[in-house]
Amino acid sequence: MTDIRKRIDDRSARVGVIGQGYVGLPLALVFREAGFRVTGFDLDAGKVAALMRGESYIKHIGPERVAAAVASGSFSATTNFDLLRECDAIFICVPTPLGAHREPDNSYIHATAREIAKRLRPGQLVVLESTTYPGTTDGEVQPILGQTGLHTPDDYFLAFSPEREDPGRRDFTTKSIPKVVGGVNPESTEVAALLYGAALDKVVPVATSRVAESAKLLENIFRSVNIALVNELKVIFDRMDIDVWEVIEAAKSKPFGFMPFYPGPGLGGHCIPLDPFYLSWKAAEYGDWARFIELAGEVNTRMPRHVVSKAMAALNEQGKALKGARVLVLGLAYKANIDDDRESPSYEILELLRDSGALADYCDPLFPAARKGRKHELTLSTVPCTPQVFASYDAVVVSTAHDVFKNAALYGDVKLVIDTRNIIAPLFSGKRMPFRLVKA
Incomplete structure (x- = not known):
């Protein structure tokens, strides 16, 4: 503990972040900006290559920030997990999806823990940030690391700290959001809190890793x-x-x-x-x-069906069936002004519309093409965001409140708008709407 405390204090500790996505990349950059040497690990060679070119594949993380990190020489990205041996602290930021029957899938956590175990050495700190159920850190990760013959806290430290990223938010950042930290033992809590405290504004230590998992x-x-x-x-x-x-x-x-x-x-x-x-x-x-x-x-999961039902009823009132109707869905992202479409309800709305016989398209400048998701795979590309294109559809469904859609001129010749985000009425406050508006 004395050695790792010293290395944290003088910023000589090397930090490794496994997973360079929406959680791992901003975490890596924050520690780099706090004066640590950081290595980002990822299985995706394309992401690694982009980072090393100083490029960002996440909209709210500017490329200039990545370029500055690479140019400083204190940040690098790699697919070579053998470099974990050189890291004093290792953060696990990998996906934790649900299975087909809504059962937790911790396979990414387990696989990552096994990769760490192959290179685990005395004096290292391992922190899990991936969201999971209580007992994962001490009941699943710790036994995998324990197969090396090393034990915590005598040989290494192990903790859980939930990620609290909110992509696109400007009033809070990775650095300013308070960080909850709980170790599998008091020594691990102390070391993990010390490391986070060297890079983040506020750390909130809790009694155990299970408390931290439950808080998230x-x-x-x-x-x-x-x-x-x-x-x-x-x-x-x-x-x-x-x-x-x-x-x-x-x-x-x-x-x-x-x-x-x-x-x-x-x-x-x-x-x-x-x-x-x-x-x-x-x-x-x-x-x-x-x-x-x-x-x-x-x-919550039945809301996309409610939206499609409202669209169907609104079209019926205009003397048109949903089957054969041309319907445009605005937005693939799950929230406004970000390029994150994970679990977005827009995908299910599009699929339900198409299953009902509608000719459904989408418009989202942040997604030139729809990506394959956990449950949906739509072979669609965005249509242009213009008044002429919007007017060619029988109905427009507002699914994401992107700023680009908050332009009254886009709807001048539209026939019907189904608004799930309440962005249309304010655009025409005090003015006559040239179309029928249905809130869904």
Whole structure:
């Protein structure tokens, strides 16, 4: 511990980050900018080559930041995992998807732990950042590392610290978001907190890795349940001819006891649609049933069908069937102004429209072509974002609130708009809409 503390204090510790995606790359850059030598590891040779050219493949991480890191000589990227031996601290930032039946898939964590175990040496710190269920760090990663004959805390340190990335957010960054840290023993907590504290603004140590794992799940379950609540209220209020968006605006005028959440076409991103089910799966192992989690999941996952149903009804009122109709979906990203389409509800909306016989396309300047996802593979490319193109469709569905779509001129000759994000009405405040607007 004395040695690694000294190396952290004088910035001579070498940091390795496994996984150079939305979590790993910003983490690597923050530690580089704090004065550490950093190596980014990834299996994707294309990503590694791009980074070494000083390029960024993530929109909200500017290429100038990557180029500066490479030019400094204190950041490099590689596919050679043997270089893990040279690292004093190793962060695991790999995917944790769900299987076909919503069961957790920790295979990436296990595979990464085995790669680390092949090179594990005394004095190293290993930190898991991938979201998972309580008990993964001490119950799954630790036994894999223990097969080397090394033990924590005598030989190495092991902790969990949940990632809290929110792509595209400007008021908080990787550096300024408080970092929860929990080790499998007090010594590991101390070392991990010391390292994070050398690069980040605030560190929040907790008693164990299981507390840290659970904190991350609580954060995402809280959002999932509250979004499900407001999505359910949207459907109910719609039948009562009440605008849920106006209701939310009125409710949030209360200065205490209320926090606004907003409806949408469904959940997207890697966290909220997936992470809560990690806990519900684990709860069943203990004979308990996470009914709030399951119910929220049920409500949120049916929202794309609600959107398509609203589109169908709106087209019917205009004397046109959904089958054979030309429908344009605006946005593939799961949230506004980012190039992240993981678990985006737009994919399911497009698929449901096509299954219903509609001629469905999408428009998203950030995605020239639709990418293969966990559940969907659409062979589509974006159409141009112009008034002429929009006017050629029978209906336009707003699925993502990109700023580029907040241009009233785009909708001048549109016939029907189904808006899931409440961006259209404000564009025409005090003006007559030349089309029919349906909020979904």
